[in-house]
Amino acid sequence: MADQVPGPRIPTVIADDVHIVYRVNGAKSGKGSATAALSRILKRGEERGVRKVHAVRGVSFTAYRGEAIGLIGSNGSGKSTLLRAIAGLLPPESGKVYTDGQPSLLGVNAALMNDLTGERNVILGGLAMGMSREQVKERYQQIVDFSGINEKGDFITLPMRTYSSGMAARLRFSIAAAKDHDVLMIDEALATGDRRFQKRSEERIRELRKHAGTVFLVSHSNKSIRDTCDRVLWLERGELRLDGPTEEVLKEYEKFTGK
Amino acid sequence: MSAPPSPDEGLTAAQLAAKYGLAVSGARPPVREYVRQLWGRRHFILAFSRAKLTAQYSQAKLGQLWQVATPLLNAFVYFMIFGVLLNASRGMSKDVYIPFLVTGVFVFTFTQSSVMSGVRAISGNLGLVRALHFPRASLPISFALQQLQQLLSSMLVLFAVVIGFGSYPDASWLLIVPVLVLQFCFNTGLALMFARAGAKTPDLAQLMPFVMRTWMYASGVMFSIPVFLADKPQWVANVLQWNPAAIYMDLMRFALIDQYGAENLPEHVWAVAGGWALLFAVGGFLYFWKAEERYGRG
Numbered sequence: 233m234a235d236q237v238p239g240p241r242i243p244t245v246i247a248d249d250v251h252i253v254y255r256v257n258g259a260k261s262g263k264g265s266a267t268a269a270l271s272r273i274l275k276r277g278e279e280r281g282v283r284k285v286h287a288v289r290g291v292s293f294t295a296y297r298g299e300a301i302g303l304i305g306s307n308g309s310g311k312s313t314l315l316r317a318i319a320g321l322l323p324p325e326s327g328k329v330y331t332d333g334q335p336s337l338l339g340v341n342a343a344l345m346n347d348l349t350g351e352r353n354v355i356l357g358g359l360a361m362g363m364s365r366e367q368v369k370e371r372y373q374q375i376v377d378f379s380g381i382n383e384k385g386d387f388i389t390l391p392m393r394t395y396s397s398g399m400a401a402r403l404r405f406s407i408a409a410a411k412d413h414d415v416l417m418i419d420e421a422l423a424t425g426d427r428r429f430q431k432r433s434e435e436r437i438r439e440l441r442k443h444a445g446t447v448f449l450v451s452h453s454n455k456s457i458r459d460t461c462d463r464v465l466w467l468e469r470g471e472l473r474l475d476g477p478t479e480e481v482l483k484e485y486e487k488f489t490g491k
Numbered sequence: 492m493s494a495p496p497s498p499d500e501g502l503t504a505a506q507l508a509a510k511y512g513l514a515v516s517g518a519r520p521p522v523r524e525y526v527r528q529l530w531g532r533r534h535f536i537l538a539f540s541r542a543k544l545t546a547q548y549s550q551a552k553l554g555q556l557w558q559v560a561t562p563l564l565n566a567f568v569y570f571m572i573f574g575v576l577l578n579a580s581r582g583m584s585k586d587v588y589i590p591f592l593v594t595g596v597f598v599f600t601f602t603q604s605s606v607m608s609g610v611r612a613i614s615g616n617l618g619l620v621r622a623l624h625f626p627r628a629s630l631p632i633s634f635a636l637q638q639l640q641q642l643l644s645s646m647l648v649l650f651a652v653v654i655g656f657g658s659y660p661d662a663s664w665l666l667i668v669p670v671l672v673l674q675f676c677f678n679t680g681l682a683l684m685f686a687r688a689g690a691k692t693p694d695l696a697q698l699m700p701f702v703m704r705t706w707m708y709a710s711g712v713m714f715s716i717p718v719f720l721a722d723k724p725q726w727v728a729n730v731l732q733w734n735p736a737a738i739y740m741d742l743m744r745f746a747l748i749d750q751y752g753a754e755n756l757p758e759h760v761w762a763v764a765g766g767w768a769l770l771f772a773v774g775g776f777l778y779f780w781k782a783e784e785r786y787g788r789g
Contacts, residue, residue, distance in 0.1 A: 243507060248504035334624060348546050
């Protein structure tokens with residue numbers, strides 16, 4: 233698909249030697265007692281009592297307009313972390329991410345407010361994404377219908393903590409998908425919800441792709457990668473292992489996973 | 492698919508980005524642009540503060556009643572200990588002391604809870620920060636606004652207490668509005684400051700209650716500073732009275748209580764009140780903005 237773009241290829245996302253480190257407080261191995269904590273504080277050193285997790289190690293690539301890029305790799309290989317860095321939500325430790333406009337991340341783990349009703353969450357989520365009050369009001373019904381929350385009764389007026397995990401994930405995705413995006417990143421969103429909801433989401437993603445310059449898709453389903461992507465990045469232990477056309481990379485990946 | 496020869500060959504990532512006008516993702520916008528973005532999210536800030544306010548007691552059986560019951564019980568406890576047991580009312584009749592104490596507790600609680608929610612504004616909402624784009628200052632501002640709304644509902648209780656002890660509404664009650672505006676600016680600045688500090692050091696959430704309690708006892712919530720420090724050098728009383736919490740409390744008492752006259756206020760009280768508000772609102776905002784691109788790491 234990238235070849236169909238006439239003229240020189242226009243980059244939309246450039247990752248330049250990106251490193252991402254998570255810092256976790258109080259997860260340092262060793263005794264968790266108060267005295268151990270005290271001795272750690274007293275010991276000289278830079279980060280005391282903090283454990284670092286180096287999630288992405290030196291990833292570089294350039295994505296071009298019109299490309300659909302799949303991200304694959306085993307669990308914990310840094311795919312979602314990399315997407316967050318591209319979206320500017322997680323600042324890289326070193327290296328830079330350059331983007332065209334504001335990339336958006338459609339995730340299933342977009343945290344919402346559990347003590348508020350689904351209704352409030354839809355409104356707040358829309359406002360936080362920068363929609364105006366009128367836009368939110370206009371799309372409200374559409375979002376609720378899309379999520380299918382109200383199919384089994386009036387659940388939207390209940391607090392989100394009463395939702396099943398599938399329902400909550402569906403509502404989150406519906407809120408995030410209600411906006412149009414420039415650079416779009418989809419993080420395993422297709423895996424949530426029942427079959428009917430998956431079909432609706434796939435349709436919506438195809439729609440969103442038409443407007444978006446570049447699409448990133450994280451998925452553990454090789455089939456949906458084959459269906460939607462023309463280029464694949466394979467991450468393993470935070471390193472970019474392979475970057476190329478879908479078929480080539482998937483062949484190597486399937487060999488690696490022993491399928 | 493072999494890549495066609497490209498005129499971009501050999502450019503570094505930074506040069507390539509510059510050529511096509513790409514910007515660093517998640518970079519901190521200039522102040523002016525940041526303020527503009529923040530203004531764009533004003534509906535979010537307001538809606539978020541309201542939602543948090545109603546959610547606060549949603550698990551309690553009595554629900555929203557706790558919004559007024561909590562500060563009232565607080566004032567009652569302080570009255571029992573300081574008014575009855577320790578007799579801290581020295582030099583004040585009961586008609587003055589009880590409204591004096593209740594006003595002090597409510598006004599100080601406003602600042603205290605703004606700081607406490609500020610500390611957790613970023614660190615307690617990491618999920619939201621990592622999931623969606625918005626100017627991060629929306630969160631501490633929204634929490635400060637939530638506390639203002641909370642205070643407004645406890646003001647009803649305060650009015651009832653003050654009137655019950657014989658201070659009836661008059662022209663001086665109009666001063667409530669500028670006092671609240673100034674204190675809100677001060678609180679918001681403080682919340683922004685502690686939001687940044689709390690994002691970097693979550694331990695502050697554990698430490699702050701002690702700091703706040705010390706501040707409360709030093710600000711004359713339950714006693715009159717000039718009366719209690721009469722035998723100490725004047726500058727000690729001045730320093731305590733000019734601290735922002737004491738200033739806003741005293742101004743509110745002056746506005747509400749008939750027999751609490753201007754002789755209880757320190758010199759230049761309005762200038763100091765305005766100065767604190769301006770200093771903290773602007774300083775806190777800039778301090779918070781300076782780390783905008785770093786929130787969410789961790």
